[in-house]
Structures are given as C-alpha cells and as structure tokens.
Amino acid sequence: MAQKIRIGDIIEIPTKKGLVYAQYTHEHSEPPHYGSLIRICSGFYNERPKDFSIIAKSDTLFHIFVPLQASVNANLVEIVSNETIPTKAKKIPVFRGGLIEPKINKVLTWWFWDGKKEWKVGEITKEQRKIPILSIVTVPCLVEKIESGWTPETDPF
Numbered sequence: 001m002a003q004k005i006r007i008g009d010i011i012e013i014p015t016k017k018g019l020v021y022a023q024y025t026h027e028h029s030e031p032p033h034y035g036s037l038i039r040i041c042s043g044f045y046n047e048r049p050k051d052f053s054i055i056a057k058s059d060t061l062f063h064i065f066v067p068l069q070a071s072v073n074a075n076l077v078e079i080v081s082n083e084t085i086p087t088k089a090k091k092i093p094v095f096r097g098g099l100i101e102p103k104i105n106k107v108l109t110w111w112f113w114d115g116k117k118e119w120k121v122g123e124i125t126k127e128q129r130k131i132p133i134l135s136i137v138t139v140p141c142l143v144e145k146i147e148s149g150w151t152p153e154t155d156p157f
Contacts, residue, residue: 002073010052010081011038011068013139015147018044021055022077024068025085026092028115034136036068039089040146048080056083062151063093065136076139095134096124100157107157129153 009024026037039060049055071077092115098107111120113134124131130153137145144150 002069002075003079005036005069005072005079006082008056008082008085009079010055010083011072012048012078012080013143013146015044015143017147018046019048020044020146021052021058021080023056023083023085023089025063025089026115028065028092030116034065034134037063037065037092038068039063040142052081052083055081057086060089063095063132064142064145065134066139066142067136071139093132096121096128096131096152097134098157105157129155 005024007024007027011022011024013020013022020043021041022038023041024036024038028034028037040062041055042059042061068077072079095113096110097113097118098110100106101108109120109122110124110128111118112131121128130151133152133155
C-alpha cells in the first residue's frame with residue numbers, strides 16, 4: 001500500500017538525467033481545487049543522498065501543482081523523507097496564468113493568483129516571467145519539463 005502524502009515530504013523523481021527531488025509544500029483544496037503544490041529542488045543526483053535536509057534547504061527551480069497522491073500510488077514517484085519546509089517556501093507563491101491567443105501562439109493578457117484571489121495584470125515584465133505558471137501537470141509531463149531544463153522564465157508563451 002502506498003504511503004499517504006504529508007506536507008514536507010521529499011519526493012524522488014527519476015529522470016533520464018538522474019534523480020531529482022521535490023518537496024510537497026501546500027495542498028490547495030479551495031475551489032477551484034489545484035491540489036498538491038511541490039517545489040522542484042535544484043540539482044540532478046546519480047544516487048539517493050543520505051541527508052535529505054540538504055535537499056530541503058536547496059534552491060527552488062520552480063513550483064508546480066501535481067496529482068501527488070495518485071503519482072505516489074502509481075509508483076511514479078517515491079516519498080523518501082519528510083523535512084521542514086524552508087521559511088521562504090512556507091507561503092504559497094503568487095502564480096501567473098493566461099489564455100494563449102491561437103492566432104499568434106502567445107498570451108496577451110496575464111493575471112496573477114495568490115492562492116485565494118486573482119487579478120488581471122495585462123503584459124508582464126521580464127522579471128515577472130520568473131513567477132510560476134498556474135497549471136497542474138502529470139508526473140510524465142513534469143519529467144519532460146525537468147529533463148528539457150524548462151522553467152517558467154523559459155516558457156515560450
């Protein structure tokens with residue numbers, strides 16, 4: 001039987017480039033329900049580290065929502081530890097979202113969301129491109145993003 005996820009869990013994600021670790025930081029259950037928020041920690045590992053507190057203290061590449069419990073149940077990822085969430089990751093980050101304009105394949109109007117409310121911002125700055133994109137992805141899609149070096153800042157839209 002699969003483990004029940006808990007806030008603070010360190011999740012091991014196998015990729016073609018090595019092991020990647022994420023930390024489960026929040027569960028968003030208010031409508032609309034986005035689910036489990038993880039922060040992808042920096043670095044690829046050839047083998048499982050002995051001290052996961054180092055992983056928990058590492059830099060965050062990006063935040064993203066995933067169906068975490070279902071992914072653990074399906075053995076797509078494994079819970080390997082539970083660590084204190086760093087102070088800078090305790091608050092849900094502001095996310096950005098927008099609809100892609102099909103004719104030009106670009107988002108013209110962005111909006112921000114802080115976990116409770118959203119507000120329209122229009123165009124965004126180069127600095128704001130670093131803000132996580134509000135989306136829910138499956139683990140296979142997440143692995144593709146990680147392997148390709150994707151970040152919200154490099155997202156083409």
